[in-house]
Amino acid sequence: MEDKKRFKHTMPVQIRFSDVDQFGHVNNSVYFSLYDLAKTDYLKKVIADTELDTKVVVVANINANFFAPIFFSDQIQIETTTIQLGNTSFTLLQRAVSLDGGYVKCECRTVMVLYDMATKEPMPISDEYKKAICDYEGKTLEELAKN
Amino acid sequence: MEDKKRFKHTMPVQIRFSDVDQFGHVNNSVYFSLYDLAKTDYLKKVIADTELDTKVVVVANINANFFAPIFFSDQIQIETTTIQLGNTSFTLLQRAVSLDGGYVKCECRTVMVLYDMATKEPMPISDEYKKAICDYEGKTLEELAKN
Amino acid sequence: MEDKKRFKHTMPVQIRFSDVDQFGHVNNSVYFSLYDLAKTDYLKKVIADTELDTKVVVVANINANFFAPIFFSDQIQIETTTIQLGNTSFTLLQRAVSLDGGYVKCECRTVMVLYDMATKEPMPISDEYKKAICDYEGKTLEELAKN
Amino acid sequence: MEDKKRFKHTMPVQIRFSDVDQFGHVNNSVYFSLYDLAKTDYLKKVIADTELDTKVVVVANINANFFAPIFFSDQIQIETTTIQLGNTSFTLLQRAVSLDGGYVKCECRTVMVLYDMATKEPMPISDEYKKAICDYEGKTLEELAKN
Numbered sequence: 001m002e003d004k005k006r007f008k009h010t011m012p013v014q015i016r017f018s019d020v021d022q023f024g025h026v027n028n029s030v031y032f033s034l035y036d037l038a039k040t041d042y043l044k045k046v047i048a049d050t051e052l053d054t055k056v057v058v059v060a061n062i063n064a065n066f067f068a069p070i071f072f073s074d075q076i077q078i079e080t081t082t083i084q085l086g087n088t089s090f091t092l093l094q095r096a097v098s099l100d101g102g103y104v105k106c107e108c109r110t111v112m113v114l115y116d117m118a119t120k121e122p123m124p125i126s127d128e129y130k131k132a133i134c135d136y137e138g139k140t141l142e143e144l145a146k147n
Numbered sequence: 148m149e150d151k152k153r154f155k156h157t158m159p160v161q162i163r164f165s166d167v168d169q170f171g172h173v174n175n176s177v178y179f180s181l182y183d184l185a186k187t188d189y190l191k192k193v194i195a196d197t198e199l200d201t202k203v204v205v206v207a208n209i210n211a212n213f214f215a216p217i218f219f220s221d222q223i224q225i226e227t228t229t230i231q232l233g234n235t236s237f238t239l240l241q242r243a244v245s246l247d248g249g250y251v252k253c254e255c256r257t258v259m260v261l262y263d264m265a266t267k268e269p270m271p272i273s274d275e276y277k278k279a280i281c282d283y284e285g286k287t288l289e290e291l292a293k294n
Numbered sequence: 295m296e297d298k299k300r301f302k303h304t305m306p307v308q309i310r311f312s313d314v315d316q317f318g319h320v321n322n323s324v325y326f327s328l329y330d331l332a333k334t335d336y337l338k339k340v341i342a343d344t345e346l347d348t349k350v351v352v353v354a355n356i357n358a359n360f361f362a363p364i365f366f367s368d369q370i371q372i373e374t375t376t377i378q379l380g381n382t383s384f385t386l387l388q389r390a391v392s393l394d395g396g397y398v399k400c401e402c403r404t405v406m407v408l409y410d411m412a413t414k415e416p417m418p419i420s421d422e423y424k425k426a427i428c429d430y431e432g433k434t435l436e437e438l439a440k441n
Numbered sequence: 442m443e444d445k446k447r448f449k450h451t452m453p454v455q456i457r458f459s460d461v462d463q464f465g466h467v468n469n470s471v472y473f474s475l476y477d478l479a480k481t482d483y484l485k486k487v488i489a490d491t492e493l494d495t496k497v498v499v500v501a502n503i504n505a506n507f508f509a510p511i512f513f514s515d516q517i518q519i520e521t522t523t524i525q526l527g528n529t530s531f532t533l534l535q536r537a538v539s540l541d542g543g544y545v546k547c548e549c550r551t552v553m554v555l556y557d558m559a560t561k562e563p564m565p566i567s568d569e570y571k572k573a574i575c576d577y578e579g580k581t582l583e584e585l586a587k588n
Contacts, residue, residue: 014455017481018321022366027312028206033459036176040458059175063210072316082488106208161308165327165468169513174459175348180312187311219463322500323473330470353469357504 007079008136009045011038011086015072025069032062035094035108038078042092046082046136047129060089064108075099082133085144088122089113090133107142154226154242156192158185162219173217179209182220182241182255185225193229193283194276207236211255222246223290228282229247232291235269236260237280297436301373302390302430303339309366319363326356329388329402332372336386340376340430341423352409354383358402369393376427379438382416383407384427448520449577450486452479456513467511473503476535476549479519481543483533487523487577488570499556501530505549516540523574526585529563530554531574 001030018029043057070076077097084091096106116123134141190204198231217223222243231238236258243253265269281288313324337351364370371391378385383405390400410417428435460471484498511517518538525532528550537547557564575582 013477016474017477018315018323020316021312022314022316022318023203024316027180027183028209029183029312032176033174033457036458037455038176046194056170058216059213061210061212062175065205065208069170069205110213161331163327164330165462165470167463168459169461169463169465171463176459180310183311184308311466317497321474321477322503323470323477326470330468332584350464350515352510355504355506356469359502360500371514415550 006093009038009080010077011041011080012075012077012099013037015070015076017072017131020072023066023069024071026071026074028066031064031066031070031096031106031108034076034078034096035080035110038080038094039092039110042080047121047132056115056117057112058115059110060084061108061111064106064110068103068105070096070098070105074105076121076128082144083109085104085125085130085141087124090125118145153170153240154228155285156185156189156227157224158188158224158227159224160184160243160244162217162221167219170216171218173221174218175213178213178217178243178253178255179213181223181225181243182227182257185227185241186239186257189227203262203264204259206257207260208258209255210257211253213253215250215252217243217245217252221252221261223252229284229291230256232277232288233248235271237272248280249254298389301375302398302432303332303336303374304371305335305374306369306393307331308368309364309368310359312365314366317363318365320365320368322360325358325360325364325390325400325402328370328372328390329374329404332374332388333386333404336374341426350411351365351406353404354407356402357404359402360384360400362399363396364390364392364399368399372400376431376438377403379419379427379435382418384419384438447534448522449579450479450483450521451518452482452521452539453516453518453540454478456511456515456517458513458517461513464510465512467513467515469507470531472505472511472537472549475517475519475537476521476551479521479535480533480551480564488573497556497558498506500551501554502552503549505547505550507547509536509544509546510537511546513547523578523585524550526566526571526574526582529565531566556560 013034015026019026022028075098077099079095079097081093082090083093092110092112094108095104097104113122114125115121130141134144135141137144160181162173163207168174208243222245224246226242226244227242229237230240239259241255241257242251244251260269261272262268277288281291284291306330309320314319315321329368345432371393373389373391375387376384377387386404386406388402388404389398391398407416408419424435429436454475456467460467464492494500518540520536520538522534523531524534533551533553535549535551536545538545554563554565556562571582575585578585
């Protein structure tokens, strides 16, 4: 499947009993904790961890489509890729996929802004970061700029 | 302020110590628990509670803009209104507003679908429901159809 | 009721939809978030907030009895009191009480240790702190030492 | 180590970014979600799953000692064993252990009661359940009765 190749970063996640609501479904708010978990791992792997101390990656927009409920018994994997890379922001595409059948339960776009904690202003993504993301995703800066 | 009048439903929410992350900010995933809390109260007030046993309101899309972090010390109120009313779905607009200054911290659109638990299919929103929403919001069906 | 007088500090807490599990009960782990919320408010009211920056109050033991489930519709209040005050530690007694009937749903003892973040060692509770707690609870140091 | 042999059931758990509080420590309330996760898996493995539909295992008491904070970077495993088996109740001992060094971060005893959802009364643990627990733990009923 074409689509599958886009996600280099995958992370199996653990569903907790407390994540499940009265209808037996994983609560919508929990999805974002799971996306967060995968996002943290993605950033750690792709970008050097050390620089994240002085700059912080802040979420500006989240846009999620919920296709099917996640149940406690589901084996879920979060798939993460960068689909857009701008000057001070970048966009992640993430999916929650059931390992039993490969069904996409939810899909989420997250716009993130690099933020300087000292000046409290957005700051340019360094060329080093941009290169690290392009290298990891196997895409050029031009390809990631236009999406 | 024009904008303020749109939100008839407001609900002060309680921030928990466990909601706050390492940067002193309320975690993004928590916002959706707070929106959920206000949404549940909104639906209970606007639509007759009893019918919600056999039909369930399912979230299809969440689209949230994060403008500023919420801190543990912030007094937050969730404001909720229906901005679109379709055949089987409706869209809520919600905001997390700091009571100290009226600053909008986050804004979220949630598309919800009425879902029949027995047939596992989307089902039409009844005229009774539609009327209840229109009456509460002080808008006509035409006004809520086009947004 | 004798017992009721013991709790000077009461705090109504908000139950979230995401707190409720598959059986319609508030998940056990949520109780501790609610106790935490009340505890934070208690400490802020009783002890000067400013000193808590350099010292941190760390939980050493939690002992909770669960008497009855909490439901989403319950109006819950957390009641908090200090029942023991030692040299480097103190013990809080907290209860989750349903406002509709005064039924005690859960009771929890929490042993807390004052901890110096710089030396990473337990540190003596200052006389000022001890006095603040005794004054708030209307008890002598001797009364709070023996429990 | 003698002690280690006691825990037949071990389960690595995933720490989420949202589990971590302002001090960089996993929030106390999260521990109980992790214990819960391991407990659910333990019961599923030891006792036949199917019977748990009509009877529910309810928590009566939780008693936890916190020895050291858990950090986001810690690899944590929950260890679970039954230490007491009574007529209508049983007691689990669980530990949160850091895989890097085997350090015990927290230890928790949970008293659980078998509860009949229909009659809303505690009910005897069946001989079949008792045998399943004894067999799994490699202990006799007499050994598990006295602790």
